Amino acid sequence: MPVSGLFFIFTVFFFLSSLFAQETGERPAYTRTKSEVSSSPEGHFMVVGSNTVQNLDLLSWAEEVVYKVERIIGMKLPYGDSRVIRIVVNDERSNSSGRVIAEERMENSELFQRLSVYNYDKVNGADANEALCKLLLNGYVTYCHAKKTELENTASRPVIANTNSVPQWLYRGISQYIYQDLRAKNTETILRIWKRGQLKPFPEFLNPVSKDNEYPYESVNGVMIAWLASLPESDKLFGKMFEQLSTGGTLSPEWFTKNIKDCNSVSDVDEKWENWIIGQWRVVRRLGVATPLQVEQLKERLVLQQGDVGMPLSTNISQRIIFQDLIGMKSSEWLPTVLQNKISELKLLGMGKGKDFNDVVYAYCKFLEAVAACKQHDYAKDLLDKAEMDLEILEMRVSADSLIGDGK
Numbered sequence: 001m002p003v004s005g006l007f008f009i010f011t012v013f014f015f016l017s018s019l020f021a022q023e024t025g026e027r028p029a030y031t032r033t034k035s036e037v038s039s040s041p042e043g044h045f046m047v048v049g050s051n052t053v054q055n056l057d058l059l060s061w062a063e064e065v066v067y068k069v070e071r072i073i074g075m076k077l078p079y080g081d082s083r084v085i086r087i088v089v090n091d092e093r094s095n096s097s098g099r100v101i102a103e104e105r106m107e108n109s110e111l112f113q114r115l116s117v118y119n120y121d122k123v124n125g126a127d128a129n130e131a132l133c134k135l136l137l138n139g140y141v142t143y144c145h146a147k148k149t150e151l152e153n154t155a156s157r158p159v160i161a162n163t164n165s166v167p168q169w170l171y172r173g174i175s176q177y178i179y180q181d182l183r184a185k186n187t188e189t190i191l192r193i194w195k196r197g198q199l200k201p202f203p204e205f206l207n208p209v210s211k212d213n214e215y216p217y218e219s220v221n222g223v224m225i226a227w228l229a230s231l232p233e234s235d236k237l238f239g240k241m242f243e244q245l246s247t248g249g250t251l252s253p254e255w256f257t258k259n260i261k262d263c264n265s266v267s268d269v270d271e272k273w274e275n276w277i278i279g280q281w282r283v284v285r286r287l288g289v290a291t292p293l294q295v296e297q298l299k300e301r302l303v304l305q306q307g308d309v310g311m312p313l314s315t316n317i318s319q320r321i322i323f324q325d326l327i328g329m330k331s332s333e334w335l336p337t338v339l340q341n342k343i344s345e346l347k348l349l350g351m352g353k354g355k356d357f358n359d360v361v362y363a364y365c366k367f368l369e370a371v372a373a374c375k376q377h378d379y380a381k382d383l384l385d386k387a388e389m390d391l392e393i394l395e396m397r398v399s400a401d402s403l404i405g406d407g408k
Contacts, residue, residue: 038059042079044066050091058087065129065133068178069137073140073242074239079139085113091118098121102115102132111138115132126175126309133172137170137242145246145247170225173225174225176222177222189219190223203266232261241259292395294357308342312334339368346365363387366383
């Protein structure tokens with residue numbers, strides 16, 4: 001091959017591996033290894049990293065997030081061909097924790113987006129979901145703006161230079177809503193603060209000014225999306241929301257008043273929001289007896305797996321951890337968070353299903369609390385044995401109830 005050809009190949013590879021390297025300030029120390037470039041079959045993402053397995057895991061995760069986001073907003077995201085989000089993986093020696101940064105810039109009226117993943121094995125999955133949702137939704141708004149400009153043939157229309165056009169409550173809320181375990185945890189949280197009389201009016205969440213770090217804004221944002229998704233013709237509502245953002249507008253309380261059916265004032269919007277919350281409370285308060293199907297749903301949740309809230313995006317962690325394996329498991333910084341989220345998920349699952357079902361839930365939660373508190377192995381094992389025995393008894397009871405019911 002001629003020298004000029006080799007030089008061209010080297011130039012292309014160097015360009016791909018160093019794209020977005022224009023940063024300000026002092027750069028942290030990284031482990032320098034040979035990078036590999038991987039692309040998803042759908043063409044939405046390109047990953048630059050030294051570990052091929054990690055690259056493929058990241059591509060799979062990112063495509064799953066795209067699929068879930070598209071289902072919520074009811075629209076296809078405009079990625080593929082020349083519109084690609086680059087995911088760059090770095091090992092940061094100067095920092096022992098993992099982090100994810102969403103980076104965007106406009107250049108010659110074109111949006112460039114990058115997701116920087118530092119210390120992949122220690123990255124929190126929820127943080128990664130939020131950062132990626134921010135990029136996806138900002139990219140969609142920029143695309144809508146460009147299409148509108150093209151259709152109207154108005155070259156004088158100003159380009160949206162602010163890449164942060166999507167409000168935090170929206171991209172954070174969608175990132176919280178796309179996973180079932182987070183939805184369960186968030187519902188439990190918001191019902192708790194509503195019972196205490198601490199739930200703020202809906203308009204206050206659209207542009208929060210409070211610096212109260214104790215208030216569960218993340219959970220509220222996730223439930224806000226659940227409410228909007230429950231409204232009639234929610235896909236059209238989401239479409240109008242992104243159209244509003246693409247013109248440089250904001251999603252104000254007044255905007256929702258005009259675009260939510262049967263609302264004539266901001267107080268009408270807040271009333272619908274609170275009535276929906278009350279409806280959720282009535283659902284979980286409804287008394288009942290567990291069914292065989294519900295017992296099966298409980299059994300399916302008695303495991304930790306990739307995708308659970310707080311689980312790192314790491315290939316060094318088993319994709320499925322049964323509760324038995326938690327006994328004697330080496331403590332990790334992510335484990336207490338994952339266990340607490342699992343406890344919240346199980347408690348919410350038990351709401352409205354009767355005493356027998358909740359006795360089993362309580363037994364498993366007590367075991368998980370013991371693991372989180374690093375109690376002695378024998379003590380944790382005894383708790384798990386009791387929980388599994390209670391589950392067997394519950395299975396026999398609901399099976400008998402089902403047979404009796406069928407005979408009547």
